[in-house]
Amino acid sequence: MSHNTFGHLFRVTTWGESHGPSLGCVVDGCPPGIRLTLSEIQSWMDKRKPGQSRFVTQRREDDVVKILSGVMLDEDGETMITTGTPISMLIENTDQRSKDYGDIARRYRPGHADFTYDLKYGIRDYRGGGRSSARETAARVAAGAVARKVLPDLVVRAALVQIGKHKINRANWDWDQVNENPFFAPDPQIVPVWEDYLDTIRKSGSSIGAVIEVVAENVPAGLGAPVYGKLDQDIASLLMSINAVKGVEIGEGFASAELSGEENADEMRMGNDGVPLFLSNHAGGILGGISTGQPIVARFAIKPTSSILTERQSIDADGNNVEVRTKGRHDPCVGIRAVPIGEAMVACAIVDHYLRDRGQTGRLR
Amino acid sequence: MSHNTFGHLFRVTTWGESHGPSLGCVVDGCPPGIRLTLSEIQSWMDKRKPGQSRFVTQRREDDVVKILSGVMLDEDGETMITTGTPISMLIENTDQRSKDYGDIARRYRPGHADFTYDLKYGIRDYRGGGRSSARETAARVAAGAVARKVLPDLVVRAALVQIGKHKINRANWDWDQVNENPFFAPDPQIVPVWEDYLDTIRKSGSSIGAVIEVVAENVPAGLGAPVYGKLDQDIASLLMSINAVKGVEIGEGFASAELSGEENADEMRMGNDGVPLFLSNHAGGILGGISTGQPIVARFAIKPTSSILTERQSIDADGNNVEVRTKGRHDPCVGIRAVPIGEAMVACAIVDHYLRDRGQTGRLR
């Protein structure tokens, strides 16, 4: 496909299928002299890995990251220092049950990439969706973990804000709650609601969509470009590249269609410290494609997984009408595990623009 | 910025500011032997050009396209044939009134790129927003017109579906109506509503957001890639690169968050002609990043323009608190003129993937 690389100066190439021996990525363009540890990277991987609650796939993967190149060990024997060369990271697939997929080997799951993949390539690794599997996103989280080290002050956090029709109450937003529940919910009051709701979904072998919100703080002002290579464009592109994503918003997003110029204008005043202050953030931290220095706010919508137990009408590779139901082990709400992935994508986009901007304007250190 | 190029095999580079002598683009990668005429290209330009109704900026531009390279004249002296070399197109800026902008030369319009542009580049062509001006999109429409000729059967159409809180009634959708009203509205019954509403907005010197829907038909099945360089990812990226866009959706978009796997599954049956049939199109014509052959449906949200007559609090380049109101000539609803631009972006994305796919799979003719 020759399109498994993203980024311009901070470039990430991912590879691997869900049922191959391993998957991974090559992070090319990471500046030299950055100190990182495997445990730091692993901590991000653990947020994404499956099997952590009854609300996600029961596939068990440790998602242990190995770094194969691009670093040297420091005297302490634990800290690694980047050398400026490509950082190759590998994650082994340990829990593959191909048999689970046997009966859908030639049947197309409605709403799944099966059909289009076969159509385009004429061959398909049907096991777990092959390259289309969410397993690929493990490599993105590893790349995002490296990106975070390039801008140590950068804070990129995400939370689940909607499952089905059940939305959080923004008045209750508390970042400290996000890692205290199996949904990355920032609103503790929604947790029992989602628990009951997802138990029903799960037991019926169904699935449901979700919305994730990503917030990036301490983003240097001035990152991006006015026309193409806009920071919001690249964030939208990377979020849309995550499996099952069908929509992306920045700031007010679709709500801005209903706003007047007066309502949408983020007014400004000089702060006492001589730093410009914005009195609101409808723009989501990006104006004309360039970061304002305010928090960057992005949201993305995830469709329900197409792998469900209920029978659905479809066809097979031989052109016969068939009924399809997917046994296997699946996520009733794939949106949950998309939370750390969204963080990783936004972190990578910001760091890539940071390096570009430093190159073109010599403005940053 | 070195990011004024998009596309991989069908590559478009645009250049130009709103108040320079001209603007244009270079279309690189257009296949040889394609026959086109200036009038065909011009017909698309005319859809976008300003001053066509009281609901858009009164700036008057003919937006006449000149082709400077990449074609040879046919015997008929009118038809041009592409030679496979870069097609350079130029559009002159004829109606620039810099004086209109004098008083905001050093003041930052809230919600506008003024502030971030100065912040990043330390210099800014304040006249009409310089590079950030919607004038740049004229070049995109010209590129899109060439893209359409590469896939003659491809039909890419767009319509305005929402202004402020006023949405169209989808039951009334009629493509034949779209060019019969100043809003590109597919629902004739919404036209008087929007007229009254926008007159109020316009007279008060305010502005309002909008939502545009783009539909591409006769898209070859199998275009795109499963992970990155997804067709929907590239469409989202290009739509998000249009000025003032804050959100992008494919198919059900954000609504898919509320759907179950059963509801969202586009079931399939074999047609009598042996062609697979989809019984619905929640996916918007793209599954796993690859086109299904169904119509591709994308929507994008446009924020209200920040250039309004009402005073807003802001700061100037010297760090003083100021009040800003923009006189100039502006669009009460920039979303209207974004309709042909959205079409152009989707056409370019599809053609780029068509050429990539033909290269990598040798599947297409």
Added chain:
Amino acid sequence: MSHNTFGHLFRVTTWGESHGPSLGCVVDGCPPGIRLTLSEIQSWMDKRKPGQSRFVTQRREDDVVKILSGVMLDEDGETMITTGTPISMLIENTDQRSKDYGDIARRYRPGHADFTYDLKYGIRDYRGGGRSSARETAARVAAGAVARKVLPDLVVRAALVQIGKHKINRANWDWDQVNENPFFAPDPQIVPVWEDYLDTIRKSGSSIGAVIEVVAENVPAGLGAPVYGKLDQDIASLLMSINAVKGVEIGEGFASAELSGEENADEMRMGNDGVPLFLSNHAGGILGGISTGQPIVARFAIKPTSSILTERQSIDADGNNVEVRTKGRHDPCVGIRAVPIGEAMVACAIVDHYLRDRGQTGRLR
């Protein structure tokens, strides 16, 4: 062809044929705030333009550059300041005599791109070689002139060192002589020899090859990369992209095949000022793909133009055996005019790496 762009952060896209109305380039990624004047750019154009002596084509082109975007006029009304947006430059073709080419419209000139171009594209602008014409290089020189302004201390100079079997005497090398003769010869003693030799070539309607040497001084140390995107790799790529170039060397080049490790080693000593000194420069200023801070030395070989008056055996587009002789107006030694082009390519490569390095290492200002 979708390959008319070079550079990664300092990106140049060229367009145009020899017999279209004009040709030009878009320089994308030029940093903001750089001051330049048209006359500075024009001075480089004048070095390349044809018709300046009896030893180059008699086609007369003023090669006047127009800047259409990417700059603002300074108060002085003459100096332009780059805004960080794409710089679009246009050069009109004024002296086209298509009739000269009439009789070779369907005949392939041996050694010319005619045959391969038709073969690939199925259509060809035979007039002056269309896109394959050396006219295209005018756009490169304009881009190189902008690149020089990004690194004001950078000095990139080239000279002709060989025509046919007649080589200069390096002991006589004098940069001040280069612009004092029609050959860009650094050795005054070779001038009369080349004059007599080229008069003979010219009168017989023949042509001859040449070798050009480019030397870049004040190149920041540390530009490039160890494996790909080596500085010498990118210089070689750009020099090889010049029409008629068949070979490229860095430093000792092919002569290094005959050197021992001892002979080829550029030994080092610390200078009294604490700056490392190299005692020789066999490497041509680049070690392991990265600049050493020494002068960068590159050479390239230009084949004789295939447009000659002597009849040669060939075929035509209909598959008939024919004899071909090219009337038209041609360069007896195209290598002469390649001198400023080689300078431009090396300047662009160095500036592109300067911006990349600043981005990735934050090392440069």
Added chain:
Amino acid sequence: MSHNTFGHLFRVTTWGESHGPSLGCVVDGCPPGIRLTLSEIQSWMDKRKPGQSRFVTQRREDDVVKILSGVMLDEDGETMITTGTPISMLIENTDQRSKDYGDIARRYRPGHADFTYDLKYGIRDYRGGGRSSARETAARVAAGAVARKVLPDLVVRAALVQIGKHKINRANWDWDQVNENPFFAPDPQIVPVWEDYLDTIRKSGSSIGAVIEVVAENVPAGLGAPVYGKLDQDIASLLMSINAVKGVEIGEGFASAELSGEENADEMRMGNDGVPLFLSNHAGGILGGISTGQPIVARFAIKPTSSILTERQSIDADGNNVEVRTKGRHDPCVGIRAVPIGEAMVACAIVDHYLRDRGQTGRLR
């Protein structure tokens, strides 16, 4: 460095240092449905691997390639079929003796990338040159082996044509001899000469340069582009990216500087079978950047390795004057092992252009 990827549709990203646990590459864009076996790939690896004669480094590496993604096993359990997804290949480093390098950890080997690498990155994996090590080229050979499978009729062969001042006699050229001697020499009569010569070099701990010639046959005509992305440009770029290469030639190369237009013209005649015939191949199979269908002939010059036993003057990382001699295990003539690497680079360039051309012109199958 973010420049460890080459190719446009057939894209190769390499990673790894000489003294890390492993190195490898990701081949992105390989068409689906291609059948290959590990043993086929291994056969090319074996040509490059060290320790095969006394004339190359005694480091022992099996260079066994593991394929981690992008393929499915065929029924036969041995043949792999590409799926169109990224092919990740890994090669373990088994024989690393870091201690050998201890004493040059802080000393710069004259003529080596040590100095420039430290200068740019401020940190360096001195062991075996880190990323600058020729070990990296193992990954290129693996990528080239995959490229060959994309165009099964393509034959890319290389031979060593010069060591020091000792050149082969072209009259004796016999491809069958190339693999019958430790030098990849096509001329059996040069073998004893080179043996004696290299024994002397080796015993004195010195090193010497070389020239390699690559010939590609059955190259589809029409690959390349007239200006940038020329086939010869991309070949030159990739050959120049090989460690220690200082010069590249196509066809007559530098010799063309001494040829007249008459001598250099490759005349044509229609063959009896209606296929155009070239009566010579001075162009080396490429005219105007586009392949003619004749064999492509490229040569590249390799400098002597800078790792020699003789003491040389240099400085260390602390700025002291020092004497440097490299113990370690090195190649007296690195040019020998560059033969299969040159083949791989040319194969990758041709396949990349084949896919591009198929995409843009739809001309190829």
